[in-house]
Amino acid sequence: MDKFTTLTGIAAPMPLVNIDTDMIIPKQFLKTIHRSGLGKNLFDEMRYNADGTENPDFVLNKPAWRGAEIIVAGDNFGCGSSREHAPWALKDFGIRSVISTSFADIFYNNCFQNGILPVVLPQDAVDALMRDAGHGANARITVDLERQVVTGADGTEYPFQIDPHRRHNMLEGLDDIGLTLAKSAEIGGYEQRIAQSQPWV
Template identity: 50%
Template sequence: MRKFTELEAFAAPLPLDNIDTDKILPGEFLKTVSRAGLGGALFARMRYHDGGAENPAFILNQEPWRSAGILIAGHNFGCGSSREHAPWALIDFGISAIIAKSFADIFYNNCFKNGILPIVLDPEDHDLLLRLVGNSATALVKIDLVSQQIAIAGALTFAFDIEAGRKAALIEGRDEIGETLRHWEQIEAWRRTSASGVPIPAIALSGGLAR
């Protein structure tokens, strides 16, 4: 998984609540197991007319947001089905961070699994940020994960919270497989002891996978 420490990119305003995973990536694009090319289908029903032409009113079809790396959404972003293709499509398009008032739990977890930073921002800060990025002159946003700061329009900054373990995993580029491999010696010790039929002392596992 790619590392995430900081990001400077255009932020696209999408001020809608309850954007579900079917809006993010419609079901007809779930046949593939490859992530490549899914960015072209991101928000397909909003980005394109029925004939396939771009909808010029949709934010990701406008400059400079056509090359956005950050998305600003409303409440309950990513609700609906648990399809992991939704964050795959966001990544393939180039979205590396999403700022919202709240996220659906499964989608929130899937973001971390795929190297996307989901940020829940204070409602007042969120509304101000949303207004600013709606202007192309102030749409460039910098996110610093280490200091947990969002900077825009020169000196204006917003602080955000993130759980320490998730923050460390993004900074190190460590997914769930990587987390498991960090405890390989404990896993092997457990396997050998379990195979021998010797009871495993509780203390032997206290610093292993549970941490």
């Protein structure tokens, strides 16, 4: 998993509340077990018209936000089903952080396993960052995990809280598998001791 330390990038404003996982990645794209390739279908029903052409009114299709790495969203982002394909699609598109007042629990947890930082901020802070995001490439936002601060385009800082264990894992680029592999020497030593002391196991 990619490390997350500090990200400065374009933020796309998505003020809708209750953006659910089916909006993020519709069910017909859940057949794959691969984490790559889903970015082209991110927000598929909003990004594309019925004939497959791009919807020019959707924010990620507009020139100012095509390179967005951050989404500033309305309340309860990632609600709905528990599909892990939702953070897969976001990451494959290039989104590394989502800022909102709240997230659905399962989506929130899945983000940390896939290198996406979900940031919870008060409504007034999200409103200010939403205004910044509205300026596209002319107003970049910085998400600093080390300092636990989001910095708006005008330099205003908005501190956020995050579980220390999750913060450590993101900074080091460790998902659950990575955490296990980090202990491979200890695990190997334990298995060797058990093989010697209890060979019948």
